[in-house]
Amino acid sequence: MLFQNLLIDDKERIRYIIISRESKLNALNKATLAELHNAITDAFSSPAVGGIIITGAGQKAFVAGADIAEFVELDAGGGRMLAQQGQTTVFDLIENGNKPVIAAVNGFALGGGLELAMACHIRIASDNAKMGLPEVTLGLIPGYGGTQRLTSLVGKGKALEMILTADMITAAEAHQYGLVNHVVSQEELLTKAEEILNKMLLRAxxxxxxxxxxxxxxxxxxxxxxxxxxxxxxxxxxxxxxxxxxxxxxxxxxxxxxxx
CATH class of the missing domain: 1.10.12 (Lyase 2-enoyl-coa Hydratase; Chain  A, domain 2)
Structure with missing residues (x-):
C-alpha cells in the first residue's frame, strides 16, 4: 500500500506509521486523514502486526494541528461533517482498535495533533514536546474528540483551562497532569515506545x-x-x-x- 503523506515501517511485529509532511509540520489535511484510516485499518487486520507506534517525521513536530487552509470554505454543515468524518474514520478507530497503539510525541502536538495522540492508548513524549488545543484562537473548539478525551485524561478543570486559554504545556507538565505516560529525551523516544509495546506483545x-x-x-x-x-x-x-x-x-x- 503506497502513501503520499505517510511512511510505513515494520520492525518485527511493530508497525510504525509516520506522518511525513515535515514542511507543514506534519499537519493533518483530508488526504492525510484518509491515508491514516487506510493504514490503521490495514494494521489492525494484519496478522503480522501486533501493535502500532504513531509518530511524526523529524524532530520539530508530531503533528502541529489540522491544515487550516482547508477550513476556509466550510460552513456550519461542512464543519460538522469534517469533525464527524474525522472522529469516526481515524480517532475513534484508533481508540477502539483491537491492538495497542502508542503515540511517540516529538515536538509540537497541537490541535488535531494532540487529539490524535489522545486517541492512542499510550503516549510517550520527548522532553522538547509542546502540547495544546489552540482552536479557540481561531473561533473554533476542538473537533476531533479533544474536549472529551482531554477531560477524561486530566480532569474537567485542567481540560477547561487548557482549552479556554489555548496555552501550550511542556512535556513535564503533560506528565504531571496525566496526559502522557512517560517523558524521555528525543534520542530515547522511539526506544521507550518500542520497549513498552514489545512488553505488551508478549501477552495474549x-x-x-x-x-x-x-x-x-x-x-x-x-x-x-x-x-x-x-x-x-x-x-x-x-x-x-x-x-x-x-x-x-x-x-x-x-x-x-x-x-x-
Whole structure:
C-alpha cells in the first residue's frame, strides 16, 4: 500500500506509521486523514502486526494541528461533517482498535495533533514536546474528540483551562497532569515506545483487545463498564490462548500465544 503523506515501517511485529509532511509540520489535511484510516485499518487486520507506534517525521513536530487552509470554505454543515468524518474514520478507530497503539510525541502536538495522540492508548513524549488545543484562537473548539478525551485524561478543570486559554504545556507538565505516560529525551523516544509495546506483545493478543474494550467502556455514557468487563472476561475462557497461558503458568514456562 503506497502513501503520499505517510511512511510505513515494520520492525518485527511493530508497525510504525509516520506522518511525513515535515514542511507543514506534519499537519493533518483530508488526504492525510484518509491515508491514516487506510493504514490503521490495514494494521489492525494484519496478522503480522501486533501493535502500532504513531509518530511524526523529524524532530520539530508530531503533528502541529489540522491544515487550516482547508477550513476556509466550510460552513456550519461542512464543519460538522469534517469533525464527524474525522472522529469516526481515524480517532475513534484508533481508540477502539483491537491492538495497542502508542503515540511517540516529538515536538509540537497541537490541535488535531494532540487529539490524535489522545486517541492512542499510550503516549510517550520527548522532553522538547509542546502540547495544546489552540482552536479557540481561531473561533473554533476542538473537533476531533479533544474536549472529551482531554477531560477524561486530566480532569474537567485542567481540560477547561487548557482549552479556554489555548496555552501550550511542556512535556513535564503533560506528565504531571496525566496526559502522557512517560517523558524521555528525543534520542530515547522511539526506544521507550518500542520497549513498552514489545512488553505488551508478549501477552495474549485477544486479552489485550478485550482489555482495551473493557477500559474504553468505562468512559462511555450509557455503557456499564463492569458488565463489559464481565462479558470480556468470560470470552477469554473460550480462547486457546487462555489454555496456553494457564498451561505455561503451571509448567513454569513462557507462554507461546497465537492470538486464538
Amino acid at each position: 493478543p485477544l486479552a489485550l483487545a478485550a482489555a482495551i474494550k473493557a477500559v474504553n467502556a468505562g468512559t462511555r455514557n450509557g455503557v456499564n463498564g463492569f458488565e463489559t468487563e464481565v462479558e470480556e472476561f468470560g470470552k477469554c475462557f473460550g480462547t486457546a490462548d487462555f489454555k496456553e497461558g494457564v498451561s505455561a503458568f503451571l509448567a513454569k514456562r513462557k507462554a507461546d500465544f497465537k492470538g486464538n
